[in-house]
Amino acid sequence: MHPDPKTGAIDRNIGRRIRAKRMELDISVPFMADEIGVSVAVLQEFEAGTLRVSALALWLISGFLRVPVTFFFHGPHYDLSLDQQAEARGSFVRANRNAKTRLSLIHAEIDTAGKPTLPS
Structure with a gap:
């Protein structure tokens, strides 16, 4: 996948945080995608930072992963x-x-x- 020119470093950092938390909780991509109402491909693009996560999608993801939305905007991957x-x-x-x-x-x-x- 090649990054979309409309996405950038913040999108990639948010994607890394989504993936890291999903993996920490041992949740599969297909299960999470189904639970938040997106396709597997879309979730993979979110995690890769090649598709910008909308505010609604980020809210759904944070609820599913049981973290505050702000979780995606700080931490070691956000420097x-x-x-x-x-x-x-x-x-x-x-x-x-x-x-x-x-x-x-x-x-x-x-x-x-x-x-x-x-x-x-």
């Missing part, structure tokens, strides 16, 4: 280098810029059409 911190900030800034652009397009559509329409 990021300066380069990784810069990468994470860059990803956040790009995502925020893209969200603002989409929001501007939606507002422009509302202004011109008088009713909301989502851009395709």
Whole structure:
């Protein structure tokens, strides 16, 4: 699997923490995937850090593994280098810029059409 360019160091660290806790509890990938409502492939991508874990999925995973959501954001696997911190900030800034652009397009559509329409 090749990392998705939209994922980064934080995604990989969260994935490592998910995998480590699952293995510590001796839980199989198929069983956990079924319990949290995702496919085996999706759980494997979460653990590899090649697919970003949504807030809902992280909440479900934390409940299943019986750890607080904050568990995934600290610990030995979460010490990021300066380069990784810069990468994470860059990803956040790009995502925020893209969200603002989409929001501007939606507002422009509302202004011109008088009713909301989502851009395709």
